[in-house]
Amino acid sequence: MQKKGNTLQNTFNTIYTEESNAIFRFCYTRVSSREQALDLTQETFLRLWQTLSDGKTVSNYRAFLFTVARHLIIDWYRKKKSLSLEGLAEEDETKSYADPSDGSTNIDRELDAEGRYVKEKIQLLDATYRDAIHLRFVEGLPPTVIGRILGISTNAVSVRINRGIEKLRFLTGYDIDTDGIA
Amino acid sequence: MNDIHFTKGIENIKKVTMTAAEKRRMVESILASRPVSRSPFSQWDVYLWGTWKHHYKRLVPVGALAGVMLLIGGSLTYAAEGTLPGDVLYPFKIAISEPVRGFLAIGLEAEARWHVRQSVRRMQEVEKLVVQGTLDLVRESQVKSLLKKHAQDLGKTLDDVRQKFGSDAVDSVVLKFQAQMNGHAKVLDVIKSEEKESKQSFTTADVAEAARESARDIQATVRVSRTEAKQPDLIKKFVEQRTEKNDHASAASYAETVHSLQSELRSTAIDLNAFGTGTEPLGQKLIESARATLIEAEKSLEQATVESGRGEKENAGKSLFNSKRSVLESQVLLGEGLRLEGTVSDAGKGIRKNKND
Numbered sequence: 001m002q003k004k005g006n007t008l009q010n011t012f013n014t015i016y017t018e019e020s021n022a023i024f025r026f027c028y029t030r031v032s033s034r035e036q037a038l039d040l041t042q043e044t045f046l047r048l049w050q051t052l053s054d055g056k057t058v059s060n061y062r063a064f065l066f067t068v069a070r071h072l073i074i075d076w077y078r079k080k081k082s083l084s085l086e087g088l089a090e091e092d093e094t095k096s097y098a099d100p101s102d103g104s105t106n107i108d109r110e111l112d113a114e115g116r117y118v119k120e121k122i123q124l125l126d127a128t129y130r131d132a133i134h135l136r137f138v139e140g141l142p143p144t145v146i147g148r149i150l151g152i153s154t155n156a157v158s159v160r161i162n163r164g165i166e167k168l169r170f171l172t173g174y175d176i177d178t179d180g181i182a
Numbered sequence: 183m184n185d186i187h188f189t190k191g192i193e194n195i196k197k198v199t200m201t202a203a204e205k206r207r208m209v210e211s212i213l214a215s216r217p218v219s220r221s222p223f224s225q226w227d228v229y230l231w232g233t234w235k236h237h238y239k240r241l242v243p244v245g246a247l248a249g250v251m252l253l254i255g256g257s258l259t260y261a262a263e264g265t266l267p268g269d270v271l272y273p274f275k276i277a278i279s280e281p282v283r284g285f286l287a288i289g290l291e292a293e294a295r296w297h298v299r300q301s302v303r304r305m306q307e308v309e310k311l312v313v314q315g316t317l318d319l320v321r322e323s324q325v326k327s328l329l330k331k332h333a334q335d336l337g338k339t340l341d342d343v344r345q346k347f348g349s350d351a352v353d354s355v356v357l358k359f360q361a362q363m364n365g366h367a368k369v370l371d372v373i374k375s376e377e378k379e380s381k382q383s384f385t386t387a388d389v390a391e392a393a394r395e396s397a398r399d400i401q402a403t404v405r406v407s408r409t410e411a412k413q414p415d416l417i418k419k420f421v422e423q424r425t426e427k428n429d430h431a432s433a434a435s436y437a438e439t440v441h442s443l444q445s446e447l448r449s450t451a452i453d454l455n456a457f458g459t460g461t462e463p464l465g466q467k468l469i470e471s472a473r474a475t476l477i478e479a480e481k482s483l484e485q486a487t488v489e490s491g492r493g494e495k496e497n498a499g500k501s502l503f504n505s506k507r508s509v510l511e512s513q514v515l516l517g518e519g520l521r522l523e524g525t526v527s528d529a530g531k532g533i534r535k536n537k538n539d
Contacts, residue, residue, distance in 0.1 A: 002398070009213060017208055021199040028198055044210050049212050107198060114187055115194025137197050174185035 008052055015061045017044055022139050024071050028107050029119060030073045044069045063148035121171040131163030136161050266307050267321040291345045291351060297336035298359045303365035304329050312373050361507045365514025372467045423455050443483055450476055454516055468519030472512045479508030
């Protein structure tokens with residue numbers, strides 16, 4: 001029993017080491033507040049730990065973590081905005097995740113001018129393209145994994161990335177390569 | 183090739199990470215947490231409890247209102263069940279109570295039986311009205327139109343039954359329906375003759391005949407719905423059985439049908455002897471009529487046997503069908519006789535009163 005527990009913990013530690021920064025970054029660019037991003041990251045990994053403790057198998061840890069984090073961010077905004085239940089889904093899809101700082105450390109203070117500029121332009125994208133662009137360019141995830149996270153097909157992911165890039169080109173004025181991953 | 187500024191910006195975003203201390207504190211906190219134990223309640227339990235907890239202030243009045251409406255609906259249904267045409271709650275019975283019961287009849291055959299039952303209910307209502315002496319032109323017209331509607335509904339349903347289950351399934355319903363309608367028409371005849379004896383004058387000249395006409399209309403409707411089988415399938419089946427190459431098997435099947443009919447005749451005769459000792463004249467007359475109809479059934483059966491012996495297959499089949507129908511009619515008359523004995527005791531005092539006069 002002890003051995004099984006140790007194996008579980010080792011598995012979790014490995015995943016945590018590999019993915020914690022990416023999840024934190026994903027949350028931080030959405031909620032802007034470092035403290036809030038840390039809370040969301042912890043909650044995300046806590047869900048993974050509980051899932052593993054229940055003896056459930058997770059076929060793709062990365063997809064699992066990003067999916068949970070994405071839902072937690074949406075939930076966080078639901079609570080924060082205190083919107084009526086009926087208007088939430090629509091609200092989540094149309095409004096930007098960008099949130100003014102509540103006094104804690106803001107991500108903009110940690111980025112240089114170029115980083116802040118790109119991050120702001122990505123934030124201006126529609127929700128439809130924003131996550132796909134972030135996951136593709138910042139985290140370097142393949143379309144198959146992005147598809148699992150967003151709950152759409154790989155083809156749909158490619159379409160979103162391409163259209164997102166077009167809009168990002170327009171917003172930034174940069175020449176962004178469709179296939180090129182920074 | 184991406185723009186250098188874009189690449190730099192992305193690389194800068196990638197540098198946003200947790201500090202080592204943050205990472206350590208977080209992992210320690212996660213691993214120290216006890217795995218959430220499985221809740222004994224399902225997600226639905228939690229959801230329903232949560233909904234109740236948050237909305238009970240609204241749910242209580244809504245639930246109370248629903249309860250009151252159910253109570254009112256149930257009470258109305260119960261109160262309307264025994265109403266007759268012209269009563270205040272009769273429209274509720276026709277427009278709501280009966281359609282709901284029809285909706286609950288699952289399956290085409292059950293639906294057809296329900297339409298038969300509706301027609302029988304209308305006839306029974308007419309009988310009660312006649313006995314009470316309250317059948318007027320308006321009520322008569324209302325019942326007639328309802329009888330027509332029920333017959334049309336039955337015709338449509340029987341068409342569907344035939345397409346799905348074949349003619350055999352239709353035959354049993356049609357036989358029962360015709361027997362019921364003929365039986366109730368005879369009941370009205372008996373009531374009418376009783377009324378003549380008592381010299382009571384009804385508001386309409388011949389209500390019994392009008393009701394009988396409605397019954398005939400229903401039969402006509404059913405006959406129209408049976409255009410593809412002009413003769414009753416029971417007869418056709420019997421004829422087909424007799425013309426089969428295997429005469430032995432056909433004879434055995436015929437004998438079985440006759441045996442079954444004889445059993446029904448015997449059991450109906452026993453019932454007549456057991457229950458036909460009422461004190462009310464109307465009930466007695468109905469039971470006498472039932473006896474007479476049973477004798478007709480016996481005669482038809484005897485005739486069928488003779489015709490079968492002569493080789494007159496089609497005639498034998500018709501006689502067998504008539505015998506079967508007469509048995510059912512006799513059962514209807516007996517049932518109504520017993521029922522009206524009770525009705526007369528309560529509602530038919532008008533007749534007795536006139537008699538005494």
